[in-house]
Amino acid sequence: MRAPLILIAGLAVAGAAWAGNCPVDMKAIDAKLAAKPTLSKEDADKVAKLRKSxxxxxxxxxxxxSMKDLGEAKKILGI
Incomplete structure (x- = not known):
């Protein structure tokens, strides 16, 4: 009975930690975009779409x- 409860608690904590990274990544993307990086129009549009998604x-x-899309945007931006 204990093992399933420990597993559920561990998954809940991991999920909360994973969710907490999304805003950090969004802020990093926003900061990089605010610095006006040199991007092609296609890349700039793709980053904006991925950030919104x-x-x-x-x-x-x-x-x-969320992390997949934000990670792809960060890769394009070189973060």
Whole structure:
């Protein structure tokens, strides 16, 4: 009986930690964009789309999808 409870508690803590990274990544992307990096129009549009999608996924509780989109935006920005 104890093992399943420990597993559930561990997953809850891990989920909260994972969710906490989304806003940090969004702030990093926003800061880099504020510095006016040199990007092609296509890359700038893609970063904006990924940033918006990441925020939408975060708000919907889909943190894995959020981190995927935000990670891709960060990669384009060289973060």
């Amino acid at each position: 990441g925020e939408d996924h975060h708000k919907a509780g889909k943190h894995a999808e």
